[in-house]
Amino acid sequence: MTSELPRRRFEAFHTRDFSFFFATRFMTVLATMMVDVSVAWLIYDTTGSALMLGAIGLCIFLPNLVFLLVAGHVADSFERRRVLIVCYGASLLATLGLLAAVWRGAPSSWLIFVLVALIGTARAFASPASSSILPNIVPRAVFPNAVALNSSASQTAAIMGPAVGGLLYGFGAPVVFIATAALYGLGVVCLFAMQSRPAAAAREKMSWTYLTAGITYIRHNSFVLGAITLDLFAVLLAGATALLPIFAKDIFQTDSFGLGILRSGPAVGAVAMSVAIVHFNFRRKIGVRLFQSVALFGLATIGFGLSQNFWIAFGFLVVLGAADMVSVYIRSALVQIETPDEMRGRVSAVNSMFIGASNELGQFEAGVVAHFTGAVMAVVLGGMGTLGVTVAGMKLFPALLRRDRLEKS
Numbered sequence: 001m002t003s004e005l006p007r008r009r010f011e012a013f014h015t016r017d018f019s020f021f022f023a024t025r026f027m028t029v030l031a032t033m034m035v036d037v038s039v040a041w042l043i044y045d046t047t048g049s050a051l052m053l054g055a056i057g058l059c060i061f062l063p064n065l066v067f068l069l070v071a072g073h074v075a076d077s078f079e080r081r082r083v084l085i086v087c088y089g090a091s092l093l094a095t096l097g098l099l100a101a102v103w104r105g106a107p108s109s110w111l112i113f114v115l116v117a118l119i120g121t122a123r124a125f126a127s128p129a130s131s132s133i134l135p136n137i138v139p140r141a142v143f144p145n146a147v148a149l150n151s152s153a154s155q156t157a158a159i160m161g162p163a164v165g166g167l168l169y170g171f172g173a174p175v176v177f178i179a180t181a182a183l184y185g186l187g188v189v190c191l192f193a194m195q196s197r198p199a200a201a202a203r204e205k206m207s208w209t210y211l212t213a214g215i216t217y218i219r220h221n222s223f224v225l226g227a228i229t230l231d232l233f234a235v236l237l238a239g240a241t242a243l244l245p246i247f248a249k250d251i252f253q254t255d256s257f258g259l260g261i262l263r264s265g266p267a268v269g270a271v272a273m274s275v276a277i278v279h280f281n282f283r284r285k286i287g288v289r290l291f292q293s294v295a296l297f298g299l300a301t302i303g304f305g306l307s308q309n310f311w312i313a314f315g316f317l318v319v320l321g322a323a324d325m326v327s328v329y330i331r332s333a334l335v336q337i338e339t340p341d342e343m344r345g346r347v348s349a350v351n352s353m354f355i356g357a358s359n360e361l362g363q364f365e366a367g368v369v370a371h372f373t374g375a376v377m378a379v380v381l382g383g384m385g386t387l388g389v390t391v392a393g394m395k396l397f398p399a400l401l402r403r404d405r406l407e408k409s
Helices: 004-009 016-047 050-066 068-077 080-103 109-137 140-169 173-193 213-219 222-237 241-251 256-280 286-306 310-338 341-373 375-396 398-402
Strands: none
Touching (some): 016 050, 016 080, 016 109, 016 173, 016 241, 016 256, 050 241, 068 080, 068 109, 109 140, 222 310, 222 341, 222 375, 222 398, 241 256, 241 341, 241 375, 286 398, 341 375
């Protein structure tokens, strides 16, 4: 029994293609986090403006909104592995553009925003394809294990990415973008090593009904709608990580490496929680745990905003990330389990837009609020808003609160 348990914790790795996808996920998320922290520091160090810092999030979010319906259609109508190859290849080219821009000296903000928007466009198409490919490459019986392991890959990379990006930035911005370009390239190589699979559904003619099927499906599924909505408004309001360059430079008086450490805090908590999820086979009382995690997320956000010590603030960010990981795990699993395979791309596209709204649009919202109230007040108000969202969500989605298991009963 004891020898069987460790095997079950990593049983998804028995599938060859999952191992390659795991490696791709790790490297591309690592590259993404390194780019994000480097661009944020570059913009704030150059302009000193909270509004300009928030504009980065807007540049990444707008492509998610513009290509919402088309990205889901692409994920359902074309082989998802090839979609990811194109997307990560585009991210590689945009990163090389950032490299060329900083190599020549201090680049103009508008050029950085254009290149960031190109990366955002690649993410808009990659996210639904990446989110919906897992059920195609692992047996259904090990799918929850694959979700947890895939999340651990993302969160481990998210721990390393900001710190590594901040450290490499100290040697010069070009060094960071050379490293990230290499990571995107290796991710593409791993995708080529995976087996080719047919598209999830027959390629249908695009129509408004077909394109909006993902929105319609979510609107009529209270579990998926509740989980996505709760996450959207909670993270949209609590934009603590978006303002980290301000806290790092102006409050804690640290450098780009210190910013990287702070940015890695949420991921430290998230990866620890993902290991706990894999270890304890986390599948019961998921509704209650979802709402508990969102409430804890709000409280940790308030604690971070009020912190005056670097390491205490880091501790609150760790708690914040652990709480967020529970929400991410439950939402991701519900979306995949509740959705038919032929619709997963379109539903995942809507889910990705909600995630983009909560993260990138939340970054823009946090920058605007911080411009008028200051960074500390913006974070504290966001945490309080998240607590309010938790209470409202319990009243609006009682079936989600009562849900016991991830699997359909």
